[in-house]
Amino acid sequence: MITRRETVLKALHEALLGMPGGATVMRNAVLPERIPDAGLVILRDGTPGTPEVTLSPLRWHWQHRAELEVFLRGGDLDERFDALTAAIGALLAGDRTLGGICDWIEAEAPEPADLPVEGATTIRAAALGITLHYTTADALA
Template identity: 65%
Template structure:
């Protein structure tokens, strides 16, 4: 049985996979970026939990990251649409079907990355904070 952490990350990846962009999890940046864009979900860091007793619960603010990458002449518009779609997917269900207490994204800080012999990439890391509780820090 998967842990709550893995269940939440898998659900986030599933929601990102519903977008027109290609969504990967923990993979390397491929040689080619699809025209609709590329998303790579990184598991991130759960951080130090707050602990409550009776019953014992560990409350996490897990920081996962979504790497968003687009390429091409229309990269600014494609990037804007892609990030807006990510925001809409997260806002549609802030608890991801009751798997976590709250999900929220932070603003991206996009950069343009020149690629020799190809169109410039526009990329950003979008931090996503997943608020959830577990009865065991390893579970």
């Protein structure tokens, strides 16, 4: 039986796979040696945190914080980074419940950094926090 947590994370990953622009999307992957030309997005499962609990009926209300790591290299990094993060934002805003699987999803502003690579083009990397709100009938469900 798949948990609600895994169902929500799989739904987010599948939604990201359909993002326009051609960026490669992976889940919990090791950073590859080469960043694809269209960019790379890695979904990290993150942590569900401490839930709020209601007693009647007994339910656990999670604010699960996942993270997207975004990587781009070469070209106009400012414009391409803006386009990629805007595409992620539009995708999430277009279906805040991931087809009814999640109660609500929201993104935090990115934290970009340029990573110089000796003998190669600079890589723009960023972390985007994603908060997934969902409810379970059990702490481990």
